Amino acid sequence: MNILLIGIQGCGKGTQAMILEEKFGWKHITTGNLLRESIENKTKLGLTAKKFMDEGELVPDKYVFKIVEDALSNIEKGSILDGFPRNMEQLKYLEKNFTIDKVVLLELSDEKAIERVSSRRNCVDCKKDYNLLYSKPEKEGICDVCGGEIVQRDDDHEEAIIKRIEKFYKDTSEVISYFSNAAKLIRVNADDPINIIQENIVKALNV
Numbered sequence: 001m002n003i004l005l006i007g008i009q010g011c012g013k014g015t016q017a018m019i020l021e022e023k024f025g026w027k028h029i030t031t032g033n034l035l036r037e038s039i040e041n042k043t044k045l046g047l048t049a050k051k052f053m054d055e056g057e058l059v060p061d062k063y064v065f066k067i068v069e070d071a072l073s074n075i076e077k078g079s080i081l082d083g084f085p086r087n088m089e090q091l092k093y094l095e096k097n098f099t100i101d102k103v104v105l106l107e108l109s110d111e112k113a114i115e116r117v118s119s120r121r122n123c124v125d126c127k128k129d130y131n132l133l134y135s136k137p138e139k140e141g142i143c144d145v146c147g148g149e150i151v152q153r154d155d156d157h158e159e160a161i162i163k164r165i166e167k168f169y170k171d172t173s174e175v176i177s178y179f180s181n182a183a184k185l186i187r188v189n190a191d192d193p194i195n196i197i198q199e200n201i202v203k204a205l206n207v
């Protein structure tokens, strides 16, 4: 089973992917993870990608595609694609050699997404993640682990989040209709508790 998890930032797809990976042994694939792995393993592609990242540039699609392709060729039980493909161009490329069986769209309102993401905080020293909604530090502004200062990343300010949500819909709505027309789309309410969302995904996938 190869599935694609899709949804705006804050919908919790990373968490759901981790649970599915543990439960079914499907490999959780994000381009970020794959890039990190190939850099750690010092593969030729990894080293090429690192050059771009060191310059603060996005890794060009052709390298990202190749890295995803290599990872997918080693799949045994199944895979969970997370955040890729996010547009028709990437999808067309992927579908040349690969079949996505089901697509799970984790639906969350823009307001909820903004509320969740803008509540994120990080420790400047040990990088521990906090969220003022679910996992506050004991003392305001101070890291429980190392006593470092807790700050909000520029990326997590409301204007930045809104921009990313708009970009998501602009890039991805065609992908969503494509899978909806192919009767492969499953819509799941992402505003439920984590375990309920997981149950609904598993039920809908019929696994």
Ligand SMILES: [Zn+2]
Binding pocket: 123, 124, 125, 126, 127, 128, 143, 144, 145, 146, 147, 148
């Ligand atoms: Zn810390």
